[in-house]
Amino acid sequence: MEGALRPEGQEQLKLVVVGHVDHGKSTVVGRLLADTDSLPHGKLEQIKEKCQQTGKQFEYAFLLDALADEQSQGITIDAARIFFRTARRNYLILDAPGHIEFLKNMVTGAAQAQAAVLVIDVNEGVQENSRRHGYMLSMLGVRDVIVLVNKMDLEGYSEKAFADVVAEYRKFLEAIEIKPRCFIPASGLLGDGIAARSAKMGWYGGRTLLEELDALSPDGPERSRCFRMFVQDVYKFTKFDDTRRIVAGTIDSGRLRAGDEIIFYPSAKKSTVSSLECFNGHPRQEQGAGEACGFTLTEQVYVARGELAVVAGESRPQITTRLRVSLFWLGADAFLKNKSYLFKLGTAKVPARLEQIIKVIDASDLSSHNSASMVERNQVAECIIQLNKAIACDSAAELSQTSRFVIVDGFRIAGGGIIREALKDEHTEARERTLRRNTKWIESLIAPEDRAEKYSQRPTLVLITGERQVDRKRLGKALEAQLFAEGRVVYFLGIGNILHGLDADLEGLQNTGREHIRRLAELANLMLNAGLLLVVSAADLAQQDLELIGELVGEERVKSVWFGPEVTTDLVCDLHLNEPEDLEGGIQAIKEMLYAHQILFRPW
Numbered sequence: 001m002e003g004a005l006r007p008e009g010q011e012q013l014k015l016v017v018v019g020h021v022d023h024g025k026s027t028v029v030g031r032l033l034a035d036t037d038s039l040p041h042g043k044l045e046q047i048k049e050k051c052q053q054t055g056k057q058f059e060y061a062f063l064l065d066a067l068a069d070e071q072s073q074g075i076t077i078d079a080a081r082i083f084f085r086t087a088r089r090n091y092l093i094l095d096a097p098g099h100i101e102f103l104k105n106m107v108t109g110a111a112q113a114q115a116a117v118l119v120i121d122v123n124e125g126v127q128e129n130s131r132r133h134g135y136m137l138s139m140l141g142v143r144d145v146i147v148l149v150n151k152m153d154l155e156g157y158s159e160k161a162f163a164d165v166v167a168e169y170r171k172f173l174e175a176i177e178i179k180p181r182c183f184i185p186a187s188g189l190l191g192d193g194i195a196a197r198s199a200k201m202g203w204y205g206g207r208t209l210l211e212e213l214d215a216l217s218p219d220g221p222e223r224s225r226c227f228r229m230f231v232q233d234v235y236k237f238t239k240f241d242d243t244r245r246i247v248a249g250t251i252d253s254g255r256l257r258a259g260d261e262i263i264f265y266p267s268a269k270k271s272t273v274s275s276l277e278c279f280n281g282h283p284r285q286e287q288g289a290g291e292a293c294g295f296t297l298t299e300q301v302y303v304a305r306g307e308l309a310v311v312a313g314e315s316r317p318q319i320t321t322r323l324r325v326s327l328f329w330l331g332a333d334a335f336l337k338n339k340s341y342l343f344k345l346g347t348a349k350v351p352a353r354l355e356q357i358i359k360v361i362d363a364s365d366l367s368s369h370n371s372a373s374m375v376e377r378n379q380v381a382e383c384i385i386q387l388n389k390a391i392a393c394d395s396a397a398e399l400s401q402t403s404r405f406v407i408v409d410g411f412r413i414a415g416g417g418i419i420r421e422a423l424k425d426e427h428t429e430a431r432e433r434t435l436r437r438n439t440k441w442i443e444s445l446i447a448p449e450d451r452a453e454k455y456s457q458r459p460t461l462v463l464i465t466g467e468r469q470v471d472r473k474r475l476g477k478a479l480e481a482q483l484f485a486e487g488r489v490v491y492f493l494g495i496g497n498i499l500h501g502l503d504a505d506l507e508g509l510q511n512t513g514r515e516h517i518r519r520l521a522e523l524a525n526l527m528l529n530a531g532l533l534l535v536v537s538a539a540d541l542a543q544q545d546l547e548l549i550g551e552l553v554g555e556e557r558v559k560s561v562w563f564g565p566e567v568t569t570d571l572v573c574d575l576h577l578n579e580p581e582d583l584e585g586g587i588q589a590i591k592e593m594l595y596a597h598q599i600l601f602r603p604w
Contacts, residue, residue, distance in 0.1 A: 012090040013216060018137070019119035020127040024150040027188035028119055029082065029093055032210065035195035038084035088214040115144035115216050117209070122161050122185070123154045126168050134169075135380065138176040139326050139417050141400020145173070145180045146212055153187040157200040181216075184209050226314035227254030228394070228402050229293060230346030231264065231307045236449075245449070246277050246294040247303060249347065252401035254311065255288045256295065261312035264303045265392035266319045266431075267554060268438030270312065271297040289401075300447030304556060306348030308392035308402065312439075317392040317402065318422030319431055322355070323385045326396075327375070327407070331414025335375035335383075335407070342408040343387055345419075351388040352407070358382040375415075384423065389555050390431060393419050426544070427551045430518065434552050444529075451531035455489045456601040459528040460557055461549070462590065465541035465571065466564035470580050472537035475563055479587050480535050488533055488600070495538040498523065517545050521552035528557055533599075542569040559597070561590060 017025045033039050051058040082093045116137050120130050137145055147169060155161040166183045173180055185204050186193030192200060195210045207215065232249040256262075256273065263270045276284045277294040287293045303309075308317055329335045335354055343352035359370040361380045375381040396403040396418040406416040452458050462479070464472045473494050480492035499507075502519055506512045520536065527534045541560070550558050562573040564580055575593050577586045594600040 012092055013213070014092045014114045015117065015213070016113035016115075016137075016142070017093060017117045017119065018133040020121070020124070020129040020133075023119045023121040023124065023127075023130075024188045025119045028117070028148060028150060028186070028194065028209070031188050031191055031194045032093070033082065033084050035191060036084050036086055036210070086210065086214055091213065113140075113142055115146070115213075116142045117146045117148055117213075119148045119150050119188075120165055120169060121151050122149045122158075122165055123151050125165055126172070130169065131172055134173055134178060135176050136328060138178050139328065139380070139396075140404060141396055141418055143178070143400070144216055145178055146209070147173075147180050147183045148193075148209060149183060149185050150188050152185045152192060152201065153190055157185070157192075157198070159201075159203045162204075182206055182212055184212060225253040225289075225399060227256055227260075227309070227311040228252040228317070228399065229256070229309040230348065230402075231303055231305055231309060232347050233305055234303060235294070244277070244296050245300060245447075246296055247309070248292075248294040249309070251287060251289050251291050251293050252346070253289050253399055254314070255286055256293060256311065257286045258283075258295075262297075263310050263312050263316075263439060264301070264307040265310060265317050265435075266390045267303065267307060268435040269301040269303060270439055270441070271299045271301050271443070274298045299443045299445075300449065301443060302448040306346070306350075306391070308346070308348075310392075315398070317394050319390050319392055319435065320422040320425055320428070321387040321390050322423040322425045323387070323393070323419050324358070324382070324421040324423055325385055325405070325417050325419050326380070326382050327415050327417030328380045329375045329377060329415040331377060331409050331412065333409065333414075334377070335381075335415060337373070341414075343385065343391075343405060344408060345391060345393055345405040346402065348391050350391055352385050354383060355386040356384040358384065382420070390425075390427075390551065393422060395419055395421055427548060430514075430548055431551050448529075448531070452601075455531050456603075457488055457531075457533055458557075458599045459531050460533055460559055460594070460599045461524045461528060461553060462533065462535045462594075463541060463546070463549070463558065463560045464535065464537045464563055465539065465560065465573075466562055466580075467568055468539045470564040472539070472563050475577075475580075475583060475586055476535045476537040478583055479590055482587055483533060483591075489531060490533040490535065491527065492535045492537075493523075495520070495536065514548065517548050518552065521549045524549070525553045528553060533594075540569055541571055543571050546571060559593065559599070561593075 017029055019025050034044055048058050084091050084093065118130070118133060118137070120126060134145075147166075149162050149165050152158075152162065162183075162185045170180070170183070184193055184206060185201055186209060187198075188194060192198035193204070193208050195208060197208055229249045229251045231247055235246045235248060237244055237246075256276065258273050258275055260273045261270060262273055274296040276287055277296060278284060310317060327335075337354045337357075339353060341352050341354075343350045354375075357370075357372050357375060359368040359382050360372040360375060361368045361382065372381070375383070394402040400418065403419040404416070405419065406413050408414065448459070464476050466472050476492050476494070480490050483490040498520055499516065502523060503512075503516055506515060520538075524534055524536070546558070546560055559575070560571065560573040561575045561577060562571060563577050563586065565578050567573065567576060575589060577589060579585065591600065595602060
């Protein structure tokens, strides 16, 4: 059904349909398909005939419930993807389940949606999942919400029954800062208010559901906002002397044009868009929100998957390792402090842990308590999350698309939500300096990839640390000598060379430790930009030192080695050499690490 209903070039709106179990979502969607002639030829007749043969009363929900379990149990258990179309546009319906056991499936659909239809049975009224789903739509940043008050035929099309539901649910939505577009009375079973107006509800003067959907703007607001695109990958083509490097991703908001100056965060590297590229098509001059995008740059800069592309001069995203978030937890195991999880925002993936639970919220009545030690399944909470490295993001109040995240526990998505606030961390000041430095950086005509290809290596800072009595310098100099003999572009720098040279003006001053580290990192950044392997020896480096250096030169360009029998600081090193007397073995282990991380390119 999907492929047949999508004429190329026509705009599309992604719509999620949610609501409490048995409130008629699938019937409403089935009606939309039937009333817009969007079903495959003969499908409606086929289902009706099958119902006759089995003695079942025909229901429009049967058009969707293709899984045997769904038809036998009468509940939707998957977020079905169904296309229908009107003269106005194409629609992708994400028909989400209403049963509490399938909230994860509902979230999967809602996270992709540009608008929502929330169905409430006028006879049963506002239920627990009516409120829970409304809260989740709020957390996912879905702001275009249409409330469909269904099964009006069971209440004799009573205006009062409709008004009672509207009053109760509007009050709840206002409390979670959702202003619904409208409330529509309808009967999915009989088709009243879906695609056609009903004479039985003369008291209602608003639009039908289909008219309201066609009045939505699928991407107008997003295109008018600042440009955001998470980098998916950078593609290089070598066939037929094609030298293009194409930065690819999907545009979350705003527009991008050839000639725009662009900055990638959190690295703050900048360049200018040379051309917009299309697969198997002609280059375009402009692309907007929701479109897959590829572009080339006039000045080549190294950007990694997960960086956020922003047009210079537009609002800057937040960069931090600490986030105040609202999240819902759907994992079988509770969300615990001090356990490692994976935080995913756009294409960025970062190890993370729960730092603090501010409060746990009951999504049904919005009551809360702040004494929780964990977040359990199906609970909503406001928390602080600590990331292992900085990411670029926006708050939900600024831009919902780049504030939505999920949390992975093991191999399963266990939770998700929105970023409320980017909090300061211990490296905020240093990071701001680095951002200012990088946005003012004058790039060379030689691309980093070209230097790497020329030298058969990726520029990397190899930090050799350990206790003071261990001869780190001897290992560092021996490593430099062997790499140089093999033709590598390498330089050894003892920390004393900096202390008595670049840092001589700090001698005698108090509390200069972080400034020593900052200057070391700035010097390293220059040498790495020249394409070198830089080997540095320094005593007793701690994790805080390593993180600060990573902020200034890029975490991906640093490898740490502890040289000595026991790691005596909190450093989480990439390699531990516990036999200082085995110099040759240590050199070989470091080289193997560099080969394993594709820092040294192996000769053919």
